[in-house]
Amino acid sequence: MNWEDFRQWGRRAADWAADYHAGLRNEPVRAQVAPGAVLSALPDAPPEGAEAMQAIFDDFEQTIMPGMTHWQHPRFFAYFPANAAPVSVLAEYFVSAIAAQCMLWQTSPAATELETRVCDWMRQAIGLPDGFTGVIQDSASSATLCAVLTMRERALDWQGNKAGLSGQPRLRVYCSAEVHTSVDRAIWIAGLGEENLVRIPTHGPTRAMDADALRAAIAADRAAGHQPAGIIACTGGTSAGASDDIAAVMDVAEAEGLYTHVDAAWAGSAMICPEFRSLWAGVERADSVVMNPHKWLGAQFDCTTHFLRNPDDLVRTLAIQPEYLKTHGADGIVNYSEWSVPLGRRFRALKLWFLIRAHGLDGLREMIRNHVTWAQGLAARLEATEGFEVVTQPMLSLFTFRHLATADLDAHNRDLLNRINDDGRIYLTQTRIDGDLVIRFQAGAFTATAEDVAMAYDVITELAAAGT
Incomplete structure (x- = not known):
């Protein structure tokens, strides 16, 4: 690829990125591939000669993307967020181009x-x-x-x-x-x-x-x-x-x-x-x-x-x-x-400069306050729902809970978590509190809405009921 080719593919990459984010809500949050599926689809040996960019891009879409967990998904409620605001992505584009x-x-x-x-x-x-x-x-x-x-x-x-x-x-x-x-x-x-x-x-x-x-x-x-x-x-x-x-x-x-x-x-x-x-x-x-x-x-x-x-x-x-x-x-x-x-x-400072200027502290504060409010609301709804226990109360936008059952609680909640993540509409993870396995929720996705957090309640309670 030379820089004239880059001009064409750079535009295409920008279009792809915008389309990708526009359609994220329609995708399962966590990758749904089996272990080894991506590896087996990749050639054992590197190519000796140059390959066409179109072929590389096709393999990217058909082989790589199905194996990606979507960290920018608005219903990514697992771990902590690793947000990438559009303006930050743009700044990284410039950083990569300058390559200092x-x-x-x-x-x-x-x-x-x-x-x-x-x-x-x-x-x-x-x-x-x-x-x-x-x-x-x-x-x-x-x-x-x-x-x-x-x-x-x-x-x-x-x-x-x-x-x-x-x-x-x-x-x-x-x-x-x-x-x-x-x-x-x-x-x-x-x-x-x-x-x-x-x-x-x-x-x-x-x-x-x-x-x-x-x-x-x-x-x-x-x-x-x-x-x-x-x-x-x-x-x-x-x-x-x-x-x-x-x-x-x-x-x-x-x-x-x-x-x-x-x-x-x-x-x-x-x-x-x-x-x-x-x-x-x-x-x-x-x-x-x-x-x-x-x-x-x-x-x-x-x-x-x-x-x-x-x-x-x-x-x-x-x-x-x-x-x-x-x-x-x-x-x-x-x-x-x-x-x-x-x-x-x-050159990490550039994306932080772009981000602060493009959103302002007020815009970033509004996002964080929303996440805290929505998480607290979800915790209260689960606590008021029969069969659920909030184990640790919200600390900012993070709390833990479990579904109660007569069976082994750890096994029951591990099964519930696996079914939630296999369902694909939301993504959660687990932790242990005083030795007990609990399910962990945090709201932090840059594009999350109140409706996304409300869907988390629907998915959790629906799948809990289906498993009892």
Whole structure:
């Protein structure tokens, strides 16, 4: 393909994308193919010669698309959303066409300086005070890894990268069992070891980390000769929206001199609405905060904003400056590759800039408020329906429920969930609450309507009745 061919196919791709989204409501949300169906339809060996673009496109439609779960479907109520507002898709089109590697200021000054500006826009939008500085990471997993590495280096007086962990005291990091598994992975990659991730009991309806138990665990570790390094708190945990009392956690952290990271990957987007900020009261005292505009706000994946009270600690942990990466003759510049684990960086700031300008904070707030209202309404309807139990009340737009039966409840609800997803009109997932399997619902699709959420009630109750 040359650029003249691209001109033709680019127009066709834009038409295809618009048609695809216009027809999504007519498609089953989750892919309905059997395991191995797509793989068996693909040639075993790569082609030796060039193939016509029309043939490639035909195979894309006939082989690939039937095996795709439609994450942009308005009735995608599973996991968390991975929204892609049209304007964000358009911005990604430009990013792909420019194809810049934005690792340093000098490799694309506009990319660096736009990132600085849109991160500060997001800081203001979610109510973090002056003094926090932002960077765009690929995902919350990477931001959490950055935080854990910084905890490690601070606890070891910045000697971990140089001398390694051998011979050092055991470093301990504290969190509840409600945090995302990306925390476990960060602990592995940072070399701390799973045994040194200390799980603190939770209590109350928000399933918050018990501050007294946290304080006791730190004291016990110090007495045992271990080295506490940091605390990871969450606002809006993935399973059921668990939210720590950030102010209480910060009281302990400040008394113990520990680095703190707040994972608000999903719920952080809701903080553009001032009325929801009580969920993370005290966050302004944290050292590191992460939220994902690529989840609920509509910035196409991947786009994570990571805010730091003192970015110098992160840069000291990650920066490497060989001669070929130095920028000479320019003072006061920022090289964001020194703020993240990968050296290479995509121009992620552009889609966030397009998104905020095209929708405005008011438009994004309206969407989030609608999702919360609709989810709360659905939970209330299910709770009032005979045979249903709401297990965890809505945390923003996320709640869990189960259908009651005389049979094995876990097996019964697993069967109900499978029948719902095989039906195709909506898509839900499961989790466990205190050991029991429950069905998880969250409203967050960019194009969802009140009618889509109402359909969820109809599908759930219809299929529950059919299975009893």
